[in-house]
Amino acid sequence: MTRPLSNDLRERVVGAISAGESCRSVAARFGIAVSSAVKWSQRYRSSGSVVPGKMGGHRKHVLEPHRAFIAERINQTPHLSLHRLKEELAARGVKVSHDTVWRFLRREGLRFKKNPVRP
Numbered sequence: 001m002t003r004p005l006s007n008d009l010r011e012r013v014v015g016a017i018s019a020g021e022s023c024r025s026v027a028a029r030f031g032i033a034v035s036s037a038v039k040w041s042q043r044y045r046s047s048g049s050v051v052p053g054k055m056g057g058h059r060k061h062v063l064e065p066h067r068a069f070i071a072e073r074i075n076q077t078p079h080l081s082l083h084r085l086k087e088e089l090a091a092r093g094v095k096v097s098h099d100t101v102w103r104f105l106r107r108e109g110l111r112f113k114k115n116p117v118r119p
Contacts, residue, residue, distance in 0.1 A: 004052035005032070013037050014044045062096055063089075063104040074110055 009030065016026045023037040044050050073080060073088065086101050
């Protein structure tokens with residue numbers, strides 16, 4: 001993913017548009033897309049700032065609402081495998097991958113050993 005263009009460039013573009021130039025001519029002069037000039041100008045008019053918005057996003061954890069169920073299943077059956085837990089979640093209508101279950105357990109500190117090591 002590319003990073004946002006500099007605030008200095010954004011300010012010069014918005015300044016030129018505010019001075020009366022068209023978005024197309026400003027975009028051609030500064031070597032940017034017309035859509036960028038329009039969006040930066042709109043952002044400046046609405047918020048008073050040309051600073052770019054946050055990039056990327058944050059996804060909510062799919063298994064968070066099911067934490068109590070997962071913890072209860074691990075306490076009831078400590079030898080429960082990840083695949084079996086995934087199947088039980090699917091039966092409850094939660095379709096997730098093996099990796100999603102593993103990462104959730106690791107993040108939440110819910111650990112279990114399927115086969116304890118004995119000397």
